[in-house]
Amino acid sequence: MDKRVTTLEVRMDQTAKSIDRLDRSITDLRIDMDKKFIHVEDIIDRKFCWTIGIQITTLLAMMAFMGKMAQIY
Secondary structure (H helix, E strand, O other), rough: EEEEEEEHHHHHHHHHHHHHHHHHHHHHHHHHHHHHHHHHHHHHHHHHOOOOOOHHHHHHHHHHHHHHHHHHH
16 A cells, blocks of 8 residues: 555656646746747837838828829819
């Protein structure tokens, strides 16, 4: 009986160590993902600003062109 209890204790310790390693791995993975998402958010913000700027510039150019055309006719 004592041998069985010892075997169960050893297995339980191994399982606990495995769970601890998994917890650390998941924590590391979350930290890495957070860092990458922050970088992606910065890129998206810059691209969004460029896109809005291009759209506004195009709108102003079209309005200027239409105003010029209206004065010709």
